Amino acid sequence: PAAFYSFSFAQNPKWTSFHPPGPEIVQYYHDVCQKYQITDKIQLNTDVEQCRWLEDEQVWEVTLRRLVAGMGDLGAKDRMKVVEEKGESAVYSDTEIVRAKVVISAVGGLVEPKGWPDDVPGYEDFKGPLFHSARWDQCVDFTNKNVVVVGTGCSSAQLVPRLPNAPYNAKSVTQLMRSPPWVVPSFPPPGGDEWWEKNSPTLMKFPGLPAALRFFIFAGAEWDFRLFGGSEWAAKHRKMYEDKMLGRVKKIVPEKYHEILTPNYGVGCKRRIFDKRWLESLNDPKIELTTQPLKRVKENSIIIGPGVTYPEYAHPEMPEREVPADVIVLANGFDTTKWLHPLKVVGKGGKDLVETMEERGGAQAYQGTAMDGFPNFFIIFGPNTATGHSSVVMASENMINYSLKFVKLILDGEATTVDVKHEAEVAYTADIQKSLKKTVWMSGGCSSWYYTKNGWNSTVYPYTQIDFYRRCLFPKWSDWNVAYTKKGLAKKRTRQAMRLLTFAILIIGVHRIRQSGLGIRDVKAHFQSLLQGVLAKAVQHWNLVKDQAASWYSS
Ligand SMILES: Cc1cc2nc3c(=O)[nH]c(=O)nc-3n(C[C@H](O)[C@H](O)[C@H](O)COP(=O)(O)OP(=O)(O)OC[C@H]3O[C@@H](n4cnc5c(N)ncnc54)[C@H](O)[C@@H]3O)c2cc1C
Structure with a gap:
């Protein structure tokens, strides 16, 4: 819901619906920048390549690389490809080095789209448009086209139902699934969608009501946290919830999909799909959902099978088949477990931030925000700050407010450096990893983008967001080394x-x-x-x- 996935200090009474479309969300961010007069402070088409701590001067040296117009829209991997093919000057126009007392990294976690699966040949042979959902190509005409969508995560659940309908009007949609997600209903607006769209513009003008609505959604999301724990009570409630959700799925989708849409792991282990249209859309004869594996791509088709990926070892008799493909959309997720990648951060003693994290077991940061040896450096949406049940926008606001308590000291000339203590960072991370072990994310029986192959979960926060809010509101100053000025x-x-x-x-x-x-x-x-x-x-x-x-x- 937009009321929750927007800033607490800039509530928008004019959302046209409870779950507004992308362009409206983009407009909202533009409006917030205008309101707070920060538009002219944003430098677009600029890549921060490196941040290096200069010990003698106690400042960060930041290398900025100006990008040729349009290159900012590409992922780092695609930019590298252009460099290899056309040379540096096709991507970078200029390099600038600036100095800063404080650096706040807000490079996001789901930024680099996953590429084409390495084990599937034929990518070069395909003649039609092929792009990732995060790099949606507005110029592609889907009318009467056969579309293949790779993946069944949250992005695909939003785009698949729309493709056969106006304005896209695709002829067919074949959706490839490896294993099923848990699909749950999206948070409904008060009074239902129709009532809400008609009345919310008037209602939301009343002072206090947007905040009350936001709180109501927050409380609902926090209640969901009960499903993630490791206790018997949590397991019992998870089971009850799973039965209810599975019953719902089976009521909506055609019977032929019941088997492949029954997950074999605990709900919450992977990110749930909060669905409004996907399940319903599977009744459309133009849409086919299949677990036959993608084997090869040809000029205008794909080869799937033989057999299926889910349920495992079932239906080996299913033959290989060719499916026509004019457009391929990758909705296969993001490179998620390399934090801050591809930004290079070099702290005290020439230590690399990502390497330091790896040496200690995996991506980590004190309160997801700070690392010892990297003074005056703050990470927003850092390791273990995503939530499986709540809004990252809200969690990020908490991290910003937390960081600002330290940044203020420096900007007001009250301190030269703030650096979290080594033992505090290590103890914090140990507690997070220990608590995560008990949760459904680690014991739910799935593999997910939340953790690496060696079992290090650097993605989610194992406690409630109320707990995270409390920690951010009241910093534990004794965990920090603050070099005060006179x-x-x-x-x-x-x-x-x-x-x-x-x-x-x-x-x-x-x-x-x-x-x-x-x-x-x-x-x-x-x-x-x-x-x-x-x-x-x-x-x-x-x-x-x-x-x-x-x-x-x-x-
Ligand atoms: C499909 C999808 C669904 C999601 N659903 C949810 C959800 O339901 N709930 C939720 O809470 N979260 C969700 N998320 C997570 C989402 O990433 C966050 O909610 C939110 O966008 C994070 O905001 P951010 O500002 O930290 O990062 P982002 O919005 O990712 O912004 C990071 C920015 O930094 C830029 N950048 C990166 N590296 C550099 C560099 N070296 N130099 C310069 N700029 C750089 C990027 O280009 C980007 O513009 C979803 C994400 C995706 C992709």
């Missing part, structure tokens, strides 16, 4: 002194009250009479103002 030290000492003074006044106050022989009841009575006094004064003033207004009105 100004910062003076401020810190003043703050400490004020805290001590308040505490001392409180102790002395309590002591005095006790000495004077007053009890709790007396103190309560005193405050009551004080409150009554204040209220009486307020009423007196209100009457005075009212009388004055009446006399002005009558004259």
Whole structure:
């Protein structure tokens, strides 16, 4: 729902629906940039190649590479391909080195589309358009075309139902699936879609209602977290939920799909599909879902089979067949487990950030945000900050607010460097990995993009988002090395002194009250009479103002 997958500080009362389409979301981001006057601060077509910490000067040296127009829309792999084929100047126009006291990386986690599967030959022979869903080619005409969609994740569930219908009007859609996802209904709007689309523009103008709606969706999502735990209670609830969801799937899709749409792993282990149209669309004779494996690509067709990938070892008798293909859409996901890739970050002592993480077992960061030895460097949506049940946009806001508490010290001249302590980072990561072991992500019986082949899960946060919010709101300062300036030290000492003074006044106050022989009841009575006094004064003033207004009105 857009109300939850948008910024808390920039709620949009004008969404045309509960789950608005992409162009409307893009417009929203444009509007937010305009509102906060940051559009002119964004440098597009610029690739941050490297960040290097200069110890002597205590600043980051950042290498920016300006891209030739259009190259910013390509993934890093595709850009490399252009470099190999046409040379550097076809991709990069200029290099600039800037210095910064603070670097905040917000390079995302699902940015680099997965390429064409290495084990499937024929890619070069295919004559039609072939692209990844994340690089949608608006120029491709689907009318009367045979389309093949590779993958059955969240992206495909949104695009497949639309392809046979206007404005695409594809002739046929063949969707290739390796194993089934758990499909659950998308979060419904209050009153249903029709009612919501008609009434929400008026309703959402009422102050407080957008925030209330956001909170309501947040609470609903948090309730879902019960499904991910390792306890018996969680397993029991998971089973109940699975039965219900499977019953729903079987009610909607044709019987021929019941077997291949029954997952053999626990719900939540892989990312669930919150579906509005996909299951229903499988009743359309133009759409075919198959688990026959993709074997080869030819000029205008694909070869699938023999046999099936799911259920494993079932139907070996199913013969190989050729399916016509005019357009191939890859909805096969992203390169996910290489964090910060392809940005190179070199910290204290010439240490590479990704290598440092690998040496310690896998991608990791203290609160997903900081690594020791990389001072004044913050990661937004870093390792173990994605959620299986809630909004990454909200989690990112929390990480930003957390980072800003440290960045402020530097920008205000109160500190020169902030660097998380080594032992704090190691302890944090150990706790995260230990807690993850108990969750359905690691024990649900699936393989997913959440973790690497060696079982290191650097993707999800094992606790609730309430917990993450709390951690971000109240930093554990003792986990950080802060190099205060004189100004910062003076401020810190003043703050400490004020805290001590308040505490001392409180102790002395309590002591005095006790000495004077007053009890709790007396103190309560005193405050009551004080409150009554204040209220009486307020009423007196209100009457005075009212009388004055009446006399002005009558004259
Ligand atoms: C299909 C799909 C479905 C998703 N569904 C959900 C969902 O339902 N719920 C959810 O919470 N999350 C979802 N996500 C996750 C999603 O990635 C985040 O919600 C959100 O987009 C993360 O925002 P971000 O700003 O951190 O990263 P992004 O939106 O990915 O932005 C990162 C930006 O950094 C740029 N960049 C990367 N490297 C460099 C570099 N070296 N130099 C310069 N720029 C660079 C990229 O080009 C990109 O513009 C989904 C993602 C995808 C792709």
